[in-house]
Amino acid sequence: MAEIAIKTERRTQFVDVTARVARLVKDAGIRSGICHLYVSHTTAGVMINEHDDPDVACDIEMAFDRLAPRDAGYRHAEGNADSHIKAALAGTAAAIFIADGQLDWGRWQGIFFCEFDGPRERRLQVKIVSDE
Amino acid sequence: MAEIAIKTERRTQFVDVTARVARLVKDAGIRSGICHLYVSHTTAGVMINEHDDPDVACDIEMAFDRLAPRDAGYRHAEGNADSHIKAALAGTAAAIFIADGQLDWGRWQGIFFCEFDGPRERRLQVKIVSDE
Amino acid sequence: MAEIAIKTERRTQFVDVTARVARLVKDAGIRSGICHLYVSHTTAGVMINEHDDPDVACDIEMAFDRLAPRDAGYRHAEGNADSHIKAALAGTAAAIFIADGQLDWGRWQGIFFCEFDGPRERRLQVKIVSDE
Numbered sequence: 001m002a003e004i005a006i007k008t009e010r011r012t013q014f015v016d017v018t019a020r021v022a023r024l025v026k027d028a029g030i031r032s033g034i035c036h037l038y039v040s041h042t043t044a045g046v047m048i049n050e051h052d053d054p055d056v057a058c059d060i061e062m063a064f065d066r067l068a069p070r071d072a073g074y075r076h077a078e079g080n081a082d083s084h085i086k087a088a089l090a091g092t093a094a095a096i097f098i099a100d101g102q103l104d105w106g107r108w109q110g111i112f113f114c115e116f117d118g119p120r121e122r123r124l125q126v127k128i129v130s131d132e
Numbered sequence: 133m134a135e136i137a138i139k140t141e142r143r144t145q146f147v148d149v150t151a152r153v154a155r156l157v158k159d160a161g162i163r164s165g166i167c168h169l170y171v172s173h174t175t176a177g178v179m180i181n182e183h184d185d186p187d188v189a190c191d192i193e194m195a196f197d198r199l200a201p202r203d204a205g206y207r208h209a210e211g212n213a214d215s216h217i218k219a220a221l222a223g224t225a226a227a228i229f230i231a232d233g234q235l236d237w238g239r240w241q242g243i244f245f246c247e248f249d250g251p252r253e254r255r256l257q258v259k260i261v262s263d264e
Numbered sequence: 265m266a267e268i269a270i271k272t273e274r275r276t277q278f279v280d281v282t283a284r285v286a287r288l289v290k291d292a293g294i295r296s297g298i299c300h301l302y303v304s305h306t307t308a309g310v311m312i313n314e315h316d317d318p319d320v321a322c323d324i325e326m327a328f329d330r331l332a333p334r335d336a337g338y339r340h341a342e343g344n345a346d347s348h349i350k351a352a353l354a355g356t357a358a359a360i361f362i363a364d365g366q367l368d369w370g371r372w373q374g375i376f377f378c379e380f381d382g383p384r385e386r387r388l389q390v391k392i393v394s395d396e
Binding site for chain 2: 001036038040041042043067068072074075076077078081084085087088089091092093095125127129
């Protein structure tokens with residue numbers, strides 16, 4: 001199990017961690033298996049989506065902010081109920097297949113750590129499981 | 133593979149099953165691995181989020197009810213199309229890492245069975261896979 | 265690792281691939297394990313939900329189209345920002361338990377490939393991992 005440390009700078013911010021996860025997979029030296037990702041925070045998530053055009057992540061950030069408005073008569077007193085809702089929609093885990101020692105996915109796909117209550121210091125857990 | 137039986141009492145209700153899953157992980161007696169959760173219903177889901185303040189789950193319940201209104205000109209004739217939509221947004225599966233014989237996650241995180249068409253008798257499937 | 269080829273015909277279309285995945289699981293000849301599904305596209309996803317009444321999938325298609333409207337002042341210049349948002353909400357992966365050589369899930373559950381930017385030629389990756 002490895003961890004990637006992330007420093008976010010905005011309240012809602014999708015951070016591209018593709019290169020860092022790909023490096024961990026390469027260093028693991030396994031032939032085939034699954035790369036499991038887990039976010040141990042309750043106001044953040046993880047997402048696989050296009051990372052070629054950074055505008056896509058911006059559009060999805062805005063979409064999440066629209067789906068869960070910051071103020072909507074929430075009960076939770078800490079002022080970040082919307083962040084918890086966005087984390088519920090994004091999800092805390094992802095899994096990508098590994099083949100030939102690399103992530104076996106789409107050429108446009110990237111991994112984003114989804115900050116919904118930044119800025120903060122965060123971490124993404126990575127667990128690489130070999131088929132053999 | 134183990135199963136957790138759940139009796140829900142409201143139409144939309146997030147039931148905290150953290151202690152029951154944590155007990156299954158402890159009883160499994162494995163050192164490291166992954167705890168996989170699966171919901172075998174089509175109008176329910178599973179979510180990892182804060183369980184320290186129960187208001188958070190209430191706010192997320194309300195958010196899901198807003199995102200998929202009960203009546204919106206649906207085709208499905210059983211009157212629970214919104215429940216299926218909420219299940220699609222929540223997802224039917226979750227996975228949490230295990231280290232040192234325990235769930236290796238955030239201190240505020242909990243596991244919620246997400247009822248979207250209660251009250252009903254439900255079940256959550258739990259499969260604990262060891263790394264060794 | 266196997267792949268299922270899918271030809272979609274509408275912009276937003278949930279394609280029922282249950283029988284094809286079930287066949288792969290049966291052919292794998294394993295007793296118990298996990299069937300992992302992965303979508304290697306950035307404008308598509310995968311979902312487990314009711315497939316007995318096809319109206320349910322239609323209702324969920326419409327709900328996703330409402331949650332992410334086609335035009336909403338997006339930055340991404342390709343005209344399919346909404347497709348990326350829907351893929352983020354649906355998710356790119358799913359996992360179902362296998363027991364007694366078959367998918368061990370609910371009797372009403374089915375697997376849908378979720379097209380959000382069709383019509384296109386797509387593929388769904390399937391990886392079957394045995395417990396033994």
